[in-house]
Amino acid sequence: MEILFYIAAAVTLLATVRVITHVHAVHALLYLVVALIALALIFYLLGAQFAAALEIIIYGGAIMVLFIFVVMLLGPLAVEQEKSWLTPGTWVGPNVLALVLLGEVGYLIAAGDHLPIDFMETRRKGVSIVLYGPYIIGVELASMLLLPGLIGAYHLGRRVPKESR
Amino acid sequence: MLTTHALVLAIMLFCIGLVGLLSRRNVLYMLLSLEIMLNAASLAFIAGGARWGQADGEIMFLFILTLAAAEVSVALGIVLQLSYRFQTLDADAFSEMKG
Amino acid sequence: MNSQVASQVNLVTGSQMLRLLWLIPALPLAGFLLLALFGGRLSRRQVARVGCGSVGAAALITALVGADFLRAFPDRPSYHQMLWKWIDTSEMTVGVSWYLDALSLLMVAVVTGIGFLIHLYSVEYMSGTGEAGVSAPAGRAGEDHQGYARFFAYMNLFVAAMLTLVLADNLLLLYLGWEGVGLCSYLLIGFWYREPEYGAAAQKAFIVTRIGDTAFAVGLFILFTQLKSLSIQQVQTLAAEAWPIGSNVAVIVAVLFLVGALGKSAQLPLQVWLPDAMAGPTPVSALIHAATMVTAGVYLIARMHQLFELAPSVQEVVAMIGLLTLLLAACSALVQRDIKRVLAYSTMSQIGYMFLALGVGAWSAALFHFLTHACFKALLFLAAGSVIHSLGHEQDIFRMGGLRRRLPLTFWTFLIGAAAMSGVPFITSGFYSKDWILWSAWSSPLSHRWIWFGALLGTLLTGLYSFRLLFRVFFGEVRTQPIGEPGVAMRVPLLVLAFLAVTVGFLELPRTLGDLPLFSRYLSHVLPAIETIPGMDKSVEALVQIAVTFSALLGMGLAAVLFLPRATFVDRLAGTSLGRALVIFWRGGWGFDRMYDGLIVRPWLHLTRESGELIDRGYESLAVAAESFHVWLSRTQTGHVRWYAATVAVGALVLLGLFAM
Numbered sequence: 001m002e003i004l005f006y007i008a009a010a011v012t013l014l015a016t017v018r019v020i021t022h023v024h025a026v027h028a029l030l031y032l033v034v035a036l037i038a039l040a041l042i043f044y045l046l047g048a049q050f051a052a053a054l055e056i057i058i059y060g061g062a063i064m065v066l067f068i069f070v071v072m073l074l075g076p077l078a079v080e081q082e083k084s085w086l087t088p089g090t091w092v093g094p095n096v097l098a099l100v101l102l103g104e105v106g107y108l109i110a111a112g113d114h115l116p117i118d119f120m121e122t123r124r125k126g127v128s129i130v131l132y133g134p135y136i137i138g139v140e141l142a143s144m145l146l147l148p149g150l151i152g153a154y155h156l157g158r159r160v161p162k163e164s165r
Numbered sequence: 166m167l168t169t170h171a172l173v174l175a176i177m178l179f180c181i182g183l184v185g186l187l188s189r190r191n192v193l194y195m196l197l198s199l200e201i202m203l204n205a206a207s208l209a210f211i212a213g214g215a216r217w218g219q220a221d222g223e224i225m226f227l228f229i230l231t232l233a234a235a236e237v238s239v240a241l242g243i244v245l246q247l248s249y250r251f252q253t254l255d256a257d258a259f260s261e262m263k264g
Numbered sequence: 265m266n267s268q269v270a271s272q273v274n275l276v277t278g279s280q281m282l283r284l285l286w287l288i289p290a291l292p293l294a295g296f297l298l299l300a301l302f303g304g305r306l307s308r309r310q311v312a313r314v315g316c317g318s319v320g321a322a323a324l325i326t327a328l329v330g331a332d333f334l335r336a337f338p339d340r341p342s343y344h345q346m347l348w349k350w351i352d353t354s355e356m357t358v359g360v361s362w363y364l365d366a367l368s369l370l371m372v373a374v375v376t377g378i379g380f381l382i383h384l385y386s387v388e389y390m391s392g393t394g395e396a397g398v399s400a401p402a403g404r405a406g407e408d409h410q411g412y413a414r415f416f417a418y419m420n421l422f423v424a425a426m427l428t429l430v431l432a433d434n435l436l437l438l439y440l441g442w443e444g445v446g447l448c449s450y451l452l453i454g455f456w457y458r459e460p461e462y463g464a465a466a467q468k469a470f471i472v473t474r475i476g477d478t479a480f481a482v483g484l485f486i487l488f489t490q491l492k493s494l495s496i497q498q499v500q501t502l503a504a505e506a507w508p509i510g511s512n513v514a515v516i517v518a519v520l521f522l523v524g525a526l527g528k529s530a531q532l533p534l535q536v537w538l539p540d541a542m543a544g545p546t547p548v549s550a551l552i553h554a555a556t557m558v559t560a561g562v563y564l565i566a567r568m569h570q571l572f573e574l575a576p577s578v579q580e581v582v583a584m585i586g587l588l589t590l591l592l593a594a595c596s597a598l599v600q601r602d603i604k605r606v607l608a609y610s611t612m613s614q615i616g617y618m619f620l621a622l623g624v625g626a627w628s629a630a631l632f633h634f635l636t637h638a639c640f641k642a643l644l645f646l647a648a649g650s651v652i653h654s655l656g657h658e659q660d661i662f663r664m665g666g667l668r669r670r671l672p673l674t675f676w677t678f679l680i681g682a683a684a685m686s687g688v689p690f691i692t693s694g695f696y697s698k699d700w701i702l703w704s705a706w707s708s709p710l711s712h713r714w715i716w717f718g719a720l721l722g723t724l725l726t727g728l729y730s731f732r733l734l735f736r737v738f739f740g741e742v743r744t745q746p747i748g749e750p751g752v753a754m755r756v757p758l759l760v761l762a763f764l765a766v767t768v769g770f771l772e773l774p775r776t777l778g779d780l781p782l783f784s785r786y787l788s789h790v791l792p793a794i795e796t797i798p799g800m801d802k803s804v805e806a807l808v809q810i811a812v813t814f815s816a817l818l819g820m821g822l823a824a825v826l827f828l829p830r831a832t833f834v835d836r837l838a839g840t841s842l843g844r845a846l847v848i849f850w851r852g853g854w855g856f857d858r859m860y861d862g863l864i865v866r867p868w869l870h871l872t873r874e875s876g877e878l879i880d881r882g883y884e885s886l887a888v889a890a891e892s893f894h895v896w897l898s899r900t901q902t903g904h905v906r907w908y909a910a911t912v913a914v915g916a917l918v919l920l921g922l923f924a925m
Binding site for chain 1 (some may be wrong): 167168171176180184185186188189191193197200208212214215220224226236239241246
């Protein structure tokens with residue numbers, strides 16, 4: 001059990017690193033899909049089977065397919081330019097920032113009190129009950145968010161005729 | 166122990182996403198980095214939910230999922246529009262809102 | 265608490281007509297709104313109908329309400345009507361509520377009645393093209409259509425504000441009307457705003473009365489913090505319970521209220537605005553002097569009489585200020601050249617009589633003089649307006665003369681007005697009211713002998729200046745050719761007011777002459793009776809009356825001797841160096857304007873100019889600092905989305921850092 005978690009975690013980390021360092025967009029996307037699947041495994045191991053399934057179906061499926069479509073629509077990407085943008089210097093600042101953040105949160109987690117962990121299965125039935133009970137307003141808000149998302153995507157995605165620019 | 170480590174993993178993923186967001190100039194990669202950060206947040210919620218045996222973690226995951234779907238659809242539309250108008254995906258080229 | 269119960273009972277038993285009370289101030293206000301919003305679109309005739317009709321309807325309703333009120337009068341001394349709560353907090357509840365008693369009914373009747381006559385008069389006076397064909401001078405509004413509607417809108421608002429003032433149940437609402445009256449006086453005095461000096465006169469009126477208003481407001485604050493109430497009736501009962509006679513708080517509040525009243529009523533030392541207020545159209549002057557504005561101070565003191573009774577020292581000051589004002593203003597009135605300024609100073613003088621009466625505790629005498637004064641002063645102003653109108657806006661009395669035969673109606677009405685003001689015995693209203701005041705000044709325990717002698721001198725001066733004006737304008741040789749008598753809309757108010765100026769006096773006949781004290785009996789439910797020193801019987805009163813009569817007749821006779829044949833003696837007297845200096849000094853209103861100018865206005869302007877530099881520099885450096893900060897801050901807005909993301913990350917870092925600590 002535990003070893004599975006660590007392997008999945010390692011895969012996620014490596015794949016994610018590759019996502020942000022790769023110069024080929026499609027390759028980067030594939031790495032991201034790998035990372036998402038590994039993450040789904042971790043969700044499963046944490047007892048959230050429903051979340052794991054959704055992670056694969058919606059994230060790994062739907063959202064990534066959207067990305068692929070866009071990459072196709074954009075046409076061949078200038079790989080060389082990508083390379084030229086990725087100078088070592090650009091990595092320094094963000095890395096420092098991220099390392100500090102990592103350190104801070106690591107400290108927080110280490111300093112926090114450690115209760116003996118035996119995780120319980122989250123009840124899937126409970127998820128539905130709570131979702132349509134106390135969180136109903138959140139569901140409504142989510143639906144309200146999705147509708148403008150739909151309209152916005154439709155509106156923004158249109159190719160504007162040359163003369164009207 | 167596992168949930169604590171999951172939290173560590175989450176913050177590591179978040180940091181990688183942040184690095185990607187800040188260092189890549191291509192808008193598409195920035196979006197990918199954003200997805201990574203959102204996933205990191207979901208992982209943190211799931212881990213929390215598992216730790217306390219509560220359904221709320223998963224519900225938060227659902228909301229993040231919804232948010233990500235809406236965000237990605239709009240953001241990709243914007244990416245398309247930017248590439249039509251500027252013929253590039255360089256984020257630094259889109260600085261017309263400079264103060 | 266008691267008054268509330270009583271008012272509820274009144275509401276239940278109040279008959280239909282009394283419930284219309286709210287319409288009295290509401291109608292002129294509605295007229296104002298209508299004219300202000302749609303005045304430009306209405307025709308001249310419609311404007312006149314709305315402007316005049318709203319006040320006329322208010323007068324009509326006043327008559328109905330008054331009749332209804334008087335039917336059950338002594339049994340029901342007051343009527344209270346609550347419309348809505350204006351301010352409602354735990355500490356303070358202020359309602360828009362009206363309070364009708366004998367005093368406010370009298371005021372309302374005068375304001376609406378005289379106000380209506382003045383409105384009617386203005387329909388023709390302001391039309392610019394009356395029957396006589398006189399057009400308003402070039403550059404003056406009244407020519408243009410907008411000005412006509414604007415005039416009536418302001419006039420209606422003026423009446424509405426004054427009605428709010430006199431009907432208010434609480435001091436805050438009264439203050440609203442008080443300020444509204446001040447605002448309207450500003451708007452109307454500066455009605456011909458294209459002429460800078462008129463604008464300056466309007467500002468002067470506004471600023472000088474503001475001094476009084478501020479004192480009044482401070483008085484209100486003190487009253488409220490001390491007694492936790494603003495209801496006029498409640499405050500006075502509470503004050504009488506809480507403060508002993510002559511206590512410091514009572515004196516301070518009474519002084520502050522008095523300063524407020526002095527500002528509005530143009531009494532010393534805040535009288536300087538009134539002569540300049542003649543810049544407005546003549547009907548405005550009539551409205552300000554007769555029905556609204558200047559009488560507000562008298563009303564305030566009469567309304568708050570219980571408070572002033574708690575501060576006898578202040579009451580004495582009221583009497584002295586009244587006496588001083590009446591004498592100074594009478595002297596100034598003697599030498600003015602402008603017909604309206606003579607009348608302005610005469611108003612100050614007559615209001616001085618009212619203050620004197622208030623000061624010696626003759627409350628109802630003051631209000632009786634207010635009533636008669638409203639009639640004859642409105643008459644005098646409207647008759648003067650008729651003269652000015654027919655002479656093509658000539659106001660200098662040295663260029664008038666011999667109008668007696670050319671304008672017989674104006675002459676006779678003016679004569680009645682002047683006679684009433686001077687107090688021609690037995691047949692004019694002014695005689696009865698002034699005689700009452702002088703009798704009170706003689707017999708009241710609060711008075712002194714010298715006050716009475718001063719007031720007696722005042723009657724002499726009144727006769728002198730009123731008839732000087734009459735003789736200068738209507739007798740002698742013709743200097744400017746008049747165009748002719750005014751039209752019907754101006755004649756009717758003149759005739760009605762002339763009738764009133766004679767007959768109103770018979771409402772109160774003294775003991776020696778018929779003994780019919782209708783007026784004082786009517787007001788006795790609101791105002792305390794006038795005290796007299798023991799031993800003042802009928803014979804003393806008759807002697808006083810003879811003295812007053814003699815003094816007034818002497819003044820008139822003196823005027824006849826000095827001005828009737830040819831004013832050579834007076835001219836020679838004014839020609840001497842002393843005489844000339846005196847004339848200039850009096851004409852300028854005893855140098856008050858110059859004194860204020862030197863003591864306050866100039867030093868203040870100097871100070872502002874000097875310190876203005878400094879303050880400006882302070883504000884400029886503030887602006888520079890803001891601008892440089894803005895430039896610095898706008899650099900952060902690079903337009904690079906990654907930079908924004910980085911700043912968000914740094915912010916998160918800082919927050920987490922704070923959390924970790």
